Amino acid sequence: MTSHELILISGLTALASGFPAALLGKKANAAQALSTLILVAANGVGAYAIYRWWIDGPIAPLTLPSPIAGVSVSIAIDGISAFFLVPILLVTALASIYGLQYWKQSEHEDNGRGVSFFLNLMTGAMTLLVVAHDGLMFLAAWETMAVSALFLVATEDHIAETRKAAWLYIAASHFATLCAFGVFALLFAINGSWDFATLKETGTPMAVALAALAFFGFGTKAGIMPMHIWLPTAHAQAPSHVSAVMSGVMIKMGVYGIVRVCTFFPEVPLSWGLFVLAMGTISAILGVAFAVGQHDIKRLLAYHSIENIGIIIMGLGLALVGRAEHEPVWVLLGICGGMLHVWNHALFKSLLFFGAGSVIHGVGTREIDLLGGLSKRMPATANCFLLGAVAICGLPPLNGFVSEIMIYLGLFRVATTPAATAASAAVFAAPGLALVGALAAACFVKVYGMVFLGAPRSEQAAHGHEAGKAMIGPMLVLAGCCTLIGVAPIVVAPLLDRMAAAWGGQAIGELTIATAAPLAAISIVAGIVLALLLAGTGFLLLRGIRRAPSGLTWDCGYAAPSARIQYSSSSFAETLVKLFGWALQPKVHLPKIEGLFPKDADFESHVEDTVLEKAVWPTTHAVTWLFSWGRYLQSGSLQAYLMYILVVVVFLLLWR
Amino acid sequence: MFEHLSIHTLVHIVVALIFPPFLLGVINRVKATFGGRRGQPLLQAYFDLRKLCSKESVFSETTTWVFRFGPVVGLTTALVAAMIVPLGHASAPLSFTGDLILLAYVLGLGRFFTMAAALDTGSAFCGMGSAREATYACLGEPVMFLGLLVLARVTGTLSMSGLLGTELLAGWGGAAAALILILVSWFVVLLVENSRIPFDDPNTHLELTMIHEVMVLDHSGPAFGLILYGAAIKLFVFAALIVRLALPVQTGYAAADWIIFLAGTVLVAILISVVESVMARLRLPSIPSLLVGAGMLSLLSMILVLVKL
Structure with a gap:
């Protein structure tokens, strides 16, 4: 079988792998285990597909019939797809294993089946998403992924905050999907085909609109500041192994969208590169600044996702600046640093979410x-x-250092x-x-x-217990991967080179990452x-x-x-x-001290999401208010509606 | 990267291992002179280290392995940093394209574990020190990097040995103003990174006002010796940065280079002690302003070289 057939089998099997858990009884831990087993096997097939692709080299896209007449969809693995497939396959399999103990179906009768089912569905959707070779396949996979994630976020929907997080997520996700529709509609309008290919004309307003929609739409999914509003609550409210997949892998699909759309443009203006770099820097700085202010461990980790997406986008921006300025080394270091950070973030952020899950458990x-x-x-x-x-x-000697040193x-x-060109703004x-x-x-x-040092601050913390083997095992695997990439980064160099060649093409030429970055020295x-240390x-x-x-x-x-002291x-x-008070707007509730011998008093401080509280909510309220005027039209009386028809008919007659 | 593996490497390593505690002695002696006292022997830091090594440690019941490991990481990272920065003659032993980033990040690793070890004690004072260290590092780090960027642009190289090598001499001819600004802001970074007045008073007796000393309050014995030694090496590394930036002279004679360099570091130590003697410690809330000021200087310097070259 070719690598394309294999990856198709892997994706479809993963899509269906949740059915045993969903259908075989509420309390059936064995059914959950079966689903996990199928998913791991499916991901194993996916890994084999990547191996076959590595051996066989690029082959023609695999075309499949689609239910829409006259339209076919196709899948293909290239360097970029393969690079994104690795974290998808690894992290989802580990999360599914972790879930066997963290979210046992026997302990979560009302939502355990849903978590198993939708987590596996999302895995298959993501596998198919990154190998999609045309807009239709991409959109179908994208929406499957987005909707599965909604059900995963809403797992504990008896909690009001969770429902709020889920609504916010689906609203942001719809915005992203709408933009994605726009992107591929414009692609079709320019190229006359849904296939992923270089645009026939790039200077036109349509091409610029395509790029802008891609950045803001996919950027919403990725969680680039200020489009990150859905991310902190969604990651905090979902079960931890789901948060690990969402933060480690799902938001990277937004990055994948942006990276993929970049390949449509043979030439990019310098201003785009500088803009992307600036957005990445802002996202990184403010993401981590908001994280510092959090005291909910999962919300804090979620803000770090925004930071790390920022670092990834910085790498991408650097690569775009390099393409605009025809500097192969900048392109190579930027794209390799950014994309390796995609891997690295998938590894250590899933590890941290698993750790947080163990603590919560x-x-x-x-x-x-x-x-x-x-x-x-x-x-x-x-x-x-x-x-x-x-x-x-x-920090050295772990993997985060390798990708950051490249950038x-x-x-x-x-x-x-x-x-002293305009490019020097990049410095x-x-x-x-830093x-x-x-x-x-x-x-x-x-x-x-x-969390882990000092003395326990509460009775609960004093009686915490260690997680089970199915939860520790995945953490050890991820920790091992982090160490391996950090200590011997040369192992990822070949795949990085193929990825960079697929993305940059002649903008990079014969350059390899092992010559551009001091991998041996690391x-x-x-x-x-x-x-x-020893x-x-x-x-x-x-x-x-x-x-x-x-x-x-x-x-x-x-x-x-x-x-307590x-x-x-x-x-x-x-x-x-x-x-960072100017951005974080911390809310502090000071106690009132009254009298000579004041009573017990409370002090509370928290940092809310400034963009959401100060920009998005007021705007949506204003829009709701504006549209509420439209209700006067909908009075409910038949006569009024007949009159509207009459007015419109008369208007049309007069206009023509 | 080991092309300089030679007698120079050996001298570099030996100097980096042996010389740093001497600087502490110089600082104490000059401060004593300012205060009208006779002061400790110049080699007091060596005596202290020997004494600490032969003592027994006491560990708090609250602590874990992180507390014991923290000093080891602190010393290790300081040593690696000392292998990256060029000292007297020729290049540093550990020299490759991009080692300047490693320098900053390896020191960051040391800081991470020192802070974690402090939190491991569960003491409020150690927590305070740790929080302050974390905060001021956030302000110091960008200043450091702006300086590195300016030097990279002036010299056109991307390793510490090139950045602070002979190429810099031409830079002093062409971009002296920018380099002076970097020199000033790096001196500020030296003071904050090594917990010196006006940021922190290493000799104060009130735990509430300390930064570095309060973080290591609970350490004792050989582990504390490692911390002291690591701190001395870190001071030496930053002094070396200043000396090589101000005097990028290479006479061609190894002995002369080393004498110039070591005299330079002693001069930096004297400068530190003069600052410590004539200034009081700043109030904690006003420390960020000073660091942001240093940041502005380096930003100005960056703009100067971007426009000029």
């Missing part, structure tokens, strides 16, 4: 300020979470180009990325420290770091730290320390939240 709360000291009770989860946290901050290098290359993104890195480190020290440095640990062990006596934490002689996540972030 073991303790029962998402509130960071109620947790603490879990490292002692859930060591495996804590250590996996720590690894994910170091990776997401872009940095590209930006520094812009700076070293002697001529201002580098300090932005700011993002430092903020992310602040945020993840906060989360890891508050491995050597990782080796040195690990060796020194040596240092050895030194401390020789000095007898294992036998060292233990005592209480020194709290400056305070007689009765309690866990620990720094909380809000106090940790306070200065940073104030510094």
Whole structure:
């Protein structure tokens, strides 16, 4: 079988794999396991399809008949598809396994079947989405994915907040789909075919509209600031393994849309590249700034998705700047850095969501300020979470560093180009990325420290329990992948080169990522770091730290320390939240102190989504109000309607 | 990347391992002189390190392996940083295109674990120090990168050894104003990264006002020795950046280069102690303004080189 047939089988099997879980009884854990098994097998076939594609090289697209007369749809794997397939296949399979223990059907009678079914449906849809070779196939897969995600977000629909999140998600998702329809309608109008191909004319307003619709539509799905409004609540309310798939993989489909549409344009103006780069930088900085202010662990992780999508978009923007300026190295470093970050974010963000899920499973709360000291009770989860946290901050020797160094290098290359062209504006993104890195480190020290270190802040946290093997296993796999890419980035170089060739073509030429980025040096440095860490640990062990006596934490002689005097996540972030107060608009409820001996008082502070609260809600309210005037037309009396018809007929007669 | 594997590499490593604590001695001695005291011996930091290594550690019951591992990461990352920055003569041992990003991020890794180790104690004071360190790092990091960008544009290279190498000499001829601005803002970064007055007072006795010292409050014995040693190396690395930026001279004679360089770092140490002696610590809320000011200077410098070259 060809790689195309294999991937079609994989996608269709995954689409159908949820049926056993959905049909074989409410409490049937075995049915859930069967569904998971089929999904894993389907994804295995998908992986084999990628292998076949790698061996056989590009082959002609596979054309399939469609229910619409005279129209056929086709699928094809190219470098970009294959690159996006890898995280889809890996993360969804792991999430499904994780779900076996996290969301057992026997424990969730009313929604367990739905989660299994729609998660698998979404997997198949995403597999088919990235191999779609024409607009119709793409839209069908896109909408299947979007609607499955709606049901997944709405899993716990007895909670009002979840219903709100689901409505917000579907509204944003509809906007994205509408834009996607526009994109492919324009593609058809320009090329006369639904097939993905280079546009016949690019300077026209239609082509510009196509690009704009793609950026804002797919950007909504991806969660680029300020189109991110649906993302924080949806990720927070969905079950954690679903959040892992949504954040790790589904929002990347928006990135895929933008990346794919870029290939339609043989030439791009410099202004597009600079615009995309600027949007990416804004998204990265504000995404992480909002994350710092959160104290719900899943909402916090969701804002980090916005940040990381920003970094990915920065890479893409750099690549577009390079294409406009005909600088192959910029193109290569930009697209490889951005796309490798797609992988990396899929790996460490799923890992972190799995970790958060374990915490929720073991303790029962998402509130960071109620947790603490879990490292002692859930060591495996804590250590996996720590690894994910170091990776997401872009610190060596893990995978986040590899993709970020590519983007940095590209930006520094812009700076070293002697001529002062408009492209040099791109260099201002580098300090932005540095700011993002430092903020992310602040945020993840906060989360890891508050959740896993110190003393438990509540009774629940003191009795947390470790997750089961089906939950730990997927985390270990992801942690292993993060380490592998970080320590030996050369392993992903061949696939990166094929992806870059499919995206950039002659804009890159013969250049390879192994020559453009110091991949070998990264491995050597990782080796040195690990060796020194071992040596240092050895030194401390020789000095007898294992036998060292233990005592209480020194709290400056305070007689009765309690866990409540620990720094909380809000106090940790306070200065940073104030510094970004212009964007975050933190809401603080101060207690009133009355009398000489004041009673108990409460202090509360939280950061809401400024774009949603200050822009989207007021706008939608205004629009609703505006359209409410239209209700006067719909009075309900038959005479009035007859009169409307008469008026229109008379108007038409007079007009003609 | 190991083309410089030679006697110079060996000298580089030995100097980076042995010299840093001496700078602490210089700073203390100059500060004592300013205060009208005789001061500690110049080699006091070495004595302290030896003493700490032979002592026993005490660990809080609240802590986990992260607390024990934090000092190891702190020292490791400082050492790697010292291998990336060129010191006296020739290139640094660890030199490749893009190593400047590694320099910033490897120090970030050290900071991450130092902060995590502080939170591991569950002490409110350590939490405060950790939060402050995280906050000021966010403001210091972009300043550092703007400086690196300016140097990359001036020298046309992308490794620390090129950035602070002989190409810089031509830069001083063409873009002196921009480089002076970077020099000033990097000195500010040196002060904040190494917890010096006016950002932090390493000698204060009130835990509430500290940054770095309060983070490591609970460490003791050999682990604390590693922290002290790591801090000395980090100070040395930043001093080296300043010296190489201000004096990118390579005479061609290794001995002369090393003497110029080491004298330069001692000068930077004296400068630090003068600043510490004549200034008081800033109030915590006004620290961001100073860092943002340094950021503005480097931004100005960036604009200068973008327009000029």
